[in-house]
Amino acid sequence: MQKFIPSLLVAAITVSLSACMQSEKQDKKVVINKNPYPSTYQVLPSQTVLIKNATVLTGTGERIDNADVLMSNGKIEQVGQGLTANNAVEVDGSGKWITPGVIDVHSHLGVYPSPSAESHSDGNEATQPNTSEVWAEHSIWPQDPGFQAARAGGVTTLQILPGSANLFGGRGVTLRNVPSHTMQGMKFPEAPYGLKMACGENPKRVYGGRKISPSTRMGNMAGYRMAWSEATEYKRAWDKYETDYAAGKNPEAPSRDIELDTLKGVLDGEILIHNHCYKAEEMAMMIDLGKEFNYHSGTFHHAIEGYKIADKLAENGNCAAMWPDWWGFKMEAYDMVQENVAIVDSKPNSCAVVHSDSGTTIQRLNQEAGKVMYRANENGFDIKPEQAITWITLNSAKSLGLADKTGSLETGKNADVVLWNQNPFSVYAKAEQVFVDGSKVYDRFDEKYQAKSDFMLGQK
Amino acid sequence: MKLFKSSLIALALTSCASFAHAESIAITNATVHTVTEQGILTNATVVIDNGVITAINPKSINTDSTIDAMGKILTPGLIGSMNTLGLVEVSAVSRTRDAGDKKADITFDASTAFNPKSAAVAYSRKGGITTNIVTPRGGEKMFKGQAFIADLSGEYDSIVETNTAVIVDIGAKSKGSRALTIQNLRNKLEDRQKALAKAEKKQAEVKDDKKKEVKEPKRDEKVLNALLAGEKPLIAYADRATDLLALIKLKQDFKLDLVIVNAGDAISVAGQLASAKVPVIISTVDNLPSFDALHQSLESAAKLINSGVTVAFKVNGDTHNLYQLRFDAGLAIANGVSKEQALAAVTANVADAFNYDAGRIAVGKKADLVLWSADPFELSTHVEKMWIDGVEHSTESRHDSLRNRYTTESDMPRAYTK
Numbered sequence: 001m002q003k004f005i006p007s008l009l010v011a012a013i014t015v016s017l018s019a020c021m022q023s024e025k026q027d028k029k030v031v032i033n034k035n036p037y038p039s040t041y042q043v044l045p046s047q048t049v050l051i052k053n054a055t056v057l058t059g060t061g062e063r064i065d066n067a068d069v070l071m072s073n074g075k076i077e078q079v080g081q082g083l084t085a086n087n088a089v090e091v092d093g094s095g096k097w098i099t100p101g102v103i104d105v106h107s108h109l110g111v112y113p114s115p116s117a118e119s120h121s122d123g124n125e126a127t128q129p130n131t132s133e134v135w136a137e138h139s140i141w142p143q144d145p146g147f148q149a150a151r152a153g154g155v156t157t158l159q160i161l162p163g164s165a166n167l168f169g170g171r172g173v174t175l176r177n178v179p180s181h182t183m184q185g186m187k188f189p190e191a192p193y194g195l196k197m198a199c200g201e202n203p204k205r206v207y208g209g210r211k212i213s214p215s216t217r218m219g220n221m222a223g224y225r226m227a228w229s230e231a232t233e234y235k236r237a238w239d240k241y242e243t244d245y246a247a248g249k250n251p252e253a254p255s256r257d258i259e260l261d262t263l264k265g266v267l268d269g270e271i272l273i274h275n276h277c278y279k280a281e282e283m284a285m286m287i288d289l290g291k292e293f294n295y296h297s298g299t300f301h302h303a304i305e306g307y308k309i310a311d312k313l314a315e316n317g318n319c320a321a322m323w324p325d326w327w328g329f330k331m332e333a334y335d336m337v338q339e340n341v342a343i344v345d346s347k348p349n350s351c352a353v354v355h356s357d358s359g360t361t362i363q364r365l366n367q368e369a370g371k372v373m374y375r376a377n378e379n380g381f382d383i384k385p386e387q388a389i390t391w392i393t394l395n396s397a398k399s400l401g402l403a404d405k406t407g408s409l410e411t412g413k414n415a416d417v418v419l420w421n422q423n424p425f426s427v428y429a430k431a432e433q434v435f436v437d438g439s440k441v442y443d444r445f446d447e448k449y450q451a452k453s454d455f456m457l458g459q460k
Numbered sequence: 461m462k463l464f465k466s467s468l469i470a471l472a473l474t475s476c477a478s479f480a481h482a483e484s485i486a487i488t489n490a491t492v493h494t495v496t497e498q499g500i501l502t503n504a505t506v507v508i509d510n511g512v513i514t515a516i517n518p519k520s521i522n523t524d525s526t527i528d529a530m531g532k533i534l535t536p537g538l539i540g541s542m543n544t545l546g547l548v549e550v551s552a553v554s555r556t557r558d559a560g561d562k563k564a565d566i567t568f569d570a571s572t573a574f575n576p577k578s579a580a581v582a583y584s585r586k587g588g589i590t591t592n593i594v595t596p597r598g599g600e601k602m603f604k605g606q607a608f609i610a611d612l613s614g615e616y617d618s619i620v621e622t623n624t625a626v627i628v629d630i631g632a633k634s635k636g637s638r639a640l641t642i643q644n645l646r647n648k649l650e651d652r653q654k655a656l657a658k659a660e661k662k663q664a665e666v667k668d669d670k671k672k673e674v675k676e677p678k679r680d681e682k683v684l685n686a687l688l689a690g691e692k693p694l695i696a697y698a699d700r701a702t703d704l705l706a707l708i709k710l711k712q713d714f715k716l717d718l719v720i721v722n723a724g725d726a727i728s729v730a731g732q733l734a735s736a737k738v739p740v741i742i743s744t745v746d747n748l749p750s751f752d753a754l755h756q757s758l759e760s761a762a763k764l765i766n767s768g769v770t771v772a773f774k775v776n777g778d779t780h781n782l783y784q785l786r787f788d789a790g791l792a793i794a795n796g797v798s799k800e801q802a803l804a805a806v807t808a809n810v811a812d813a814f815n816y817d818a819g820r821i822a823v824g825k826k827a828d829l830v831l832w833s834a835d836p837f838e839l840s841t842h843v844e845k846m847w848i849d850g851v852e853h854s855t856e857s858r859h860d861s862l863r864n865r866y867t868t869e870s871d872m873p874r875a876y877t878k
Binding site for chain 1: 548549550551552553579580745746747748749750751754755776778779780781783784787790791793794837838839840841842859860862863866867874
């Protein structure tokens with residue numbers, strides 16, 4: 001709060017002075033560049049591709065048997081039976097399944113890469129409880145071999161988040177899972193930023209251990225509220241600057257604060273909340289916190305107890321990103337149920353997502369979703385593959401604010417496509433071909449399409 | 461919420477209480493994966509009595525009860541290893557953790573801390589695990605203590621065997637050099653070997669009638685003696701090929717019963733492991749590189765088996781996910797391991813690595829059995845019935861109670877739904 005007061009004063013003085021000088025010449029308007037590290041991603045070389053006679057799960061809840069998928073110019077051109085196309089590379093999909101590219105909303109690839117090394121441990125700026133000023137994209141090592149492994153598992157889009165040591169961990173970034181030697185070369189064009197927040201045990205353990213706040217859950221809540229209240233004033237100051245400038249006045253711009261820029265981005269609806277939050281009572285409070293400060297509480301990550309408040313999550317439009325079965329490693333992960341995702345999914349207007357938070361399980365999100373489907377069906381549910389696939393495709397895209405671009409096989413959407421050797425919810429399922437924006441980025445049977453990171457090159 | 465009502469009734473009907481006594485049971489019409497030279501028996505009958513398999517395909521059946529398996533697959537109970545089941549309830553809650561102690565040494569036996577009532581024990585039964593080889597984390601010393609064997613009955617008599625094997629951690633270190641660990645291990649074995657030879661010589665020199673009371677070895681010396689006699693396996697965590705070769709050399713020099721765990725770079729020295737007859741216990745999901753394991757891949761298990769290495773599987777990471785051992789075996793199958801080999805890797809091969817007589821379906825063997833709804837490795841299947849020591853056990857855990865509570869309609873707060 002302290003650091004903000006002088007700029008408010010300055011603003012107040014400027015305003016009162018400028019009020020009596022209406023005709024004053026305006027200084028150049030101060031505009032903050034919201035995209036200073038822009039994507040340089042280029043779609044890889046592609047051809048028109050027609051995959052024939054496969055079982056297609058569209059990602060919209062639909063299943064089409066013996067269907068074809070036509071991709072051209074990086075987009076899904078058509079999905080249906082008996083399609084033809086001129087000059088298309090035809091792929092026989094008989095006995096195989098096609099799904100949208102898999103999306104992981106929670107990954108630390110690149111910021112906690114392999115090999116695990118102190119020098120590359122760049123995912124948690126655990127130096128103060130609010131580090132909204134850090135951006136995960138500035139930590140990404142694009143040579144993490146984990147990106148290639150995830151691609152072999154059908155992952156075409158993934159959000160890289162900072163860790164959960166802090167109340168506000170910083171910005172997350174969404175990447176295309178294409179090989180590049182720069183972060184910008186992977187950055188998903190026009191994807192909104194995410195802001196990582198964390199509830200519960202982690203922040204209070206990290207800072208409580210240092211005898212600074214937060215050391216309790218009430219300390220966590222106080223930390224969020226003080227930050228949002230400061231951000232609200234920051235936003236007000238900038239909004240006033242904008243209004244005054246637009247009115248022909250010559251106001252002085254508030255001093256820039258990189259930390260508050262991110263929080264203001266949330267209040268402006270431009271940055272989406274991604275909140276590490278396991279427990280029902282905490283998620284319920286985080287929903288109210290969003291209402292208190294006029295932002296949407298976004299996606300709850302890990303959401304072990306999502307099933308306890310499934311109604312509330314759906315009513316408030318929160319996505320919940322969950323594991324099928326991780327539990328027991330912390331008190332807040334003790335009440336796991338294997339049907340969690342299914343219960344959250346069962347409510348109208350819900351948004352259930354299966355995530356990985358792991359360089360290992362990101363390679364098999366299809367099977368992670370499968371585990372949920374089968375366990376739920378053993379216990380009274382009737383979930384079909386066409387529904388379960390939404391947990392790792394369209395719902396994930398919604399969570400990332402990208403549902404208009406990817407996550408389903410609909411005409412005009414990005415051609416992010418996976419061809420599986422069989423039903424993707426089998427333990428024996430493997431991705432055979434993976435397409436990002438219509439370009440083949442992985443082929444299990446063609447080494448030409450198997451990228452290798454610099455790190456692995458030439459290792460004996 | 462009509463959806464859930466029928467399932468609740470079904471649950472109530474199928475949930476089977478543990479019987480106090482092991483009655484005699486005939487499981488008929490089963491597809492029995494014996495994990496022996498007998499291979500797979502179809503339409504087979506397995507008779508269990510008093511905790512033991514007493515007959516396979518007998519001429520007549522005279523048992524307390526008969527269960528028609530309707531052609532479904534019966535396997536040995538799966539065996540977990542290299543985890544801290546029963547020693548940790550919640551990993552981040554210090555007062556529920558008993559797997560390690562700063563002062564733990566080669567004699568550390570954590571079996572007295574094993575809690576059969578841990579939620580993780582019941583949960584692991586969902587994965588068809590009937591037995592677990594529990595391995596303590598130890599402390600600051602190179603030796604992490606000794607493994608013990610527990611069954612997953614959830615009863616207070618779960619401990620099957622203690623002081624089963626010695627655990628040692630070799631390889632990359634955050635501080636210091638790996639060389640010193642190998643050197644210390646070699647020195648300890650060499651010193652003990654010399655001391656034993658000296659004692660033997662001294663013993664031989666004295667005349668029979670004057671034989672002095674032999675000084676009893678210390679507790680830790682006894683453990684080393686057992687290693688040198690090949691009576692107790694040495695279970696070594698190691699990854700890099702150079703460490704695996706150093707361990708093979710130790711095995712040869714001291715005639716150790718050596719088992720290597722993780723063995724990330726094993727495929728680089730698969731031939732040497734096979735000819736030295738060193739089994740490995742690996743996780744099938746580990747395919748991301750570390751500097752000690754640059755070449756591990758999802759195909760590692762298949763490559764090792766094809767090179768003649770005996771392979772057992774363990775679950776990587778947190779003990780709470782032990783139940784997914786069968787899925788990890790399924791992943792190995794998807795990447796080139798045969799179903800028979802994969803089943804052996806989660807049953808007989810684990811037992812063999814710890815010199816424990818289990819993990820096979822044959823007359824005289826322990827009646828630890830699982831009847832599966834279909835393919836034991838598939839995500840879509842589940843345990844239909846399981847027996848530990850011939851006693852049927854449920855796969856229910858508190859996770860099911862929580863699910864039922866939150867999927868049952870009620871006007872009252874959930875706390876009243878029990």
